[in-house]
Amino acid sequence: MNIALVNELAVAARALGVDVWEALDCARTKPFGFQEFRPGPGVGGHCIPVDPFYLTHWARTGGTPLRLVELSQEINARMPAHVVRRAEQLLNERGSALPDARVLLVGVTYKRNSTDVRASSAAAIVxxxxxxxxxxxxxxxxxxxxxxxxxxxxxxxDADADLTILLQDHDAVPLDRLPEHARLLLDTRGRLRGTRAHQL
Incomplete structure (x- = not known):
């Protein structure tokens, strides 16, 4: 639910012209009661995208649907489509289009520094x-x-791509080189703020 909330805020912030990363940085200055969650291209792995389905099915079977959990699943499942819309928008601003564009995804595992691609949001984006x-x-x-x-x-x-999208910020990827080599860059992790990268 926390991930869904910050993902939904990221989408709303984009529509309102607000920098969601700045808002989160401001929230972090609170001296107590702040737990950090950051938006991203979607959720993955064997737990967050899967286990809530068992929970909500069990609850509905018992006649007590967990609507907040179900809504959180829906919001998180929509993030790959948001990434694709942002990609299309950026390409259009450059006088290009997504059809026939060469797109490079950087990092396709569901979490950083991992080999696990189970239920990775990158699959839905592809x-x-x-x-x-x-x-x-x-x-x-x-x-x-x-x-x-x-x-x-x-x-x-990466220089051959019309658009490069940072999906997973692995330590093994030289992130600092991405802005100088990518023709057009979308950062879904907020790691390249202050560069020519565009944000989620």
Whole structure:
């Protein structure tokens, strides 16, 4: 629910012209009662996207639906589509379009510094981008092979992409080099603020 709240705030902040990362930085100055959650491209792994379904099914079976949990699932599940909309918007601003665009995803695991791609939001992003006609590749030092038809590329290949999207901020990825090498860069993790990267 906390992740869903901050994800929903990120989408609303974008629509209102507010920097959600600045808002979170301000909230962090509170001397007590602050627990940090940060927005991202979606949730993944074997627990957050899966376990609440068991809980909500059990609750509905007992006649007591957990609407807040269900709504949180819906919000988190919408984040990949938000990433794709942002990608399309950025490309359009450059006089380009998502169909036939070359898109490079950086980091496709569901959490940083992990090899785990179970229920990764990157899979939904690839599917949506392919439906729009984009050519999608990925770079992830932890993942040698992944989605069928989504080829891995070496780090030096990022300059060939029309749009680079940072999905997972692994320590093994030289994030500081992304802004200088990517033609157009979308940062879904708030790690490249203050650079030419565009935010979620």
């Amino acid at each position: 599917r949506l981008m392919r439906q729009s006609g984009a050519d999608v590749t990925y770079h992830d030092p932890f993942v040698a092979a992944w989605a069928p038809g989504c080829e891995p590329v070496k780090w030096s290949a």
